[in-house]
Each structure stands twice: as C-alpha cells, then as structure tokens.
Amino acid sequence: MVDWYAKNGRPLPWRKTKDPYLVLVSETMLQQTTVASSLPYYERWVERFPDVGSLASADIDEALVYWAGLGYYSRCHRLHEIAKLATFAGWPKGEGWQSLNGIGPYTAAAMASICDGLPFAAVDGNVERVYARVCADPESGSRLKSAAKRWSEANMPKDTPGEWNQAVMELGATICRPRGPKCLECPIQGHCQAFRDSSQGRLPTPKPKPARIDIDMSIHIRVHKMHFGLIKLESNWWKGLWGFPIVEQLDTGPAARLSGSFSHVVTRHRIKFTVWLEALESCSPEFVWVHPIELHKYALPAPFTRAAKLAETKLLETV
C-alpha cells in the first residue's frame, strides 16, 4: 500500500512537508471540503501565512478573509488560537494533539502519524470505505469507525505510519471510490472480500441521513451612494464575520426593494435567502460603509457575497 502510494499519490503541496503548522492547515481545510476545493485556499493561505508565527501575529479578521468561502469559520478561529499557543508553548506530540481545542481524534491521529511518526490510525470516510469493502464488514456509524481503526493499526507498517494513513485515504479517494471503484487498478484487490463476492456497491452500509431542515431568511442590505452597509454577524454559523442584517421574516416596509433569492446549504439546513435592498438618504453609523469593489477585503461568508452580487446587479439596473 505504501509503495503504491509513493508511486501513485497525487503530488499535493501539503504532502511535501512534515511541518506541523502546514500539515494542520491542510488537515483543517480538508475537513468537510474536497481536495480540489481546498487547494486554491491552501495556496493563498500559505502565501500570506507561510509559518506559524505569521498566522499567530496576524489579526483574526485578516485570517478570516483568507478563509472566507471555505465555510466552518470556527475552524479558522481555532487554527488562529492554536497558532498563538504553539508560538510560545511549542507543538504537542502523540496523544497531546487531542488536548488542543478543536482537534478531534481523526486530526490528532493524522498529526501524530505524519509529524511525529507515531502509529496512530487516522480514520476518515475513505478509510472506513476501504476497510468495509476489504473485510466485507456490514457495520455502519461508530462501530464501523472503531473496526476500521483496529484494522488500520493492525496493518500499519510501524516505520511509516503517516505514509500508511495517507495511502489508505488516497486509495479511498482515487480508487476505492464511493461509486464505481476501480478494482482492476487496486493494489489490494487480492485481499478484498467485497471484490471476491462483488459486494462493493453495497458497502459500506449507508448511515441513516438526518432529516433536512428548511429555513427562510431575509438579508436586508442598506445602500448609500453605492456603498453597502456591513455589520459584524452574530449568528453561530457566521459569528464574527462580516455581512448584512439577517432576520427570519422581514417587515421590509415600502422602502425596500426585492433583489432576488437563492438557496444555500449549511450542515443539514437548507436556507432560502431573500435579498432586500434599501437606499438610505444618509449613512447610519451602525454600519461600516463599503463599495462593492472593496468587499473582498472583508471576510464575507458565501451567501452574503452572493447577496451582495444580487444587490449590485439590481443597483446597476436602476442607474
């Protein structure tokens, strides 16, 4: 497996280093985000914050600008806090990774194996899938995760645990894919029970999906002389980021005009946003007034960037 990975692994920038800071940035970005989506964010981030000291000394508002669009903004806050801690206390080792706020079992194992060379199995969805198929295990949820961890630790070469973890994840991402696994190219085909009994398509057993929650929200954008009124958001999802006032139901009054609507998914919530635009005669001090071409300097979550674009289009139509 490790040999296969050395020859076939994708040459991703975070795989060229064992620097805990760079590995942690990549692992944090890759949670819930694909490699293709994370890559441009990682490259921009590392250009601006090339080492732990540069992130620790930066303002969180600037870090959020570089994170904006990735979602899960609390991770950016935690990364920033960890960077500040690491600059005076140093990096933990082994089990110590889990003592950091926001570092779960998967990330702790990835860090300990890649950066410290310790035999901890990092189990994500890719590893669970490879294990479930190789061993034809019909379990799901936490039982599947525990079994996959035991399997990975039992098979892990003790001198290259980091490479092993990355190899199994890479195999899951590129060969043992959720749909259409490329079994004829698989280096462990000869050990795979699912291949022998053609049960790949049924494994792993799907977890029951939590019910989706539909929400309606209105975004209320105030504009004064082609400048939008920004506020710091208070919502849990976007706390500390910049945006526009949001309410579940808006009594807009006659002054507000409809700019459009769109849907956006956050965790298991599907939010239908309706965007209202209201021209003000004077610029109220409760807002920070920003021209649309300057908005990229503020950390706006994706739905607010989209709302701003709708509002800008509406404004230009009326000029």
Ligand code: SF4
């Ligand atoms: S043989 Fe097929 S199902 Fe088995 S591990 Fe390889 S890709 Fe996955």
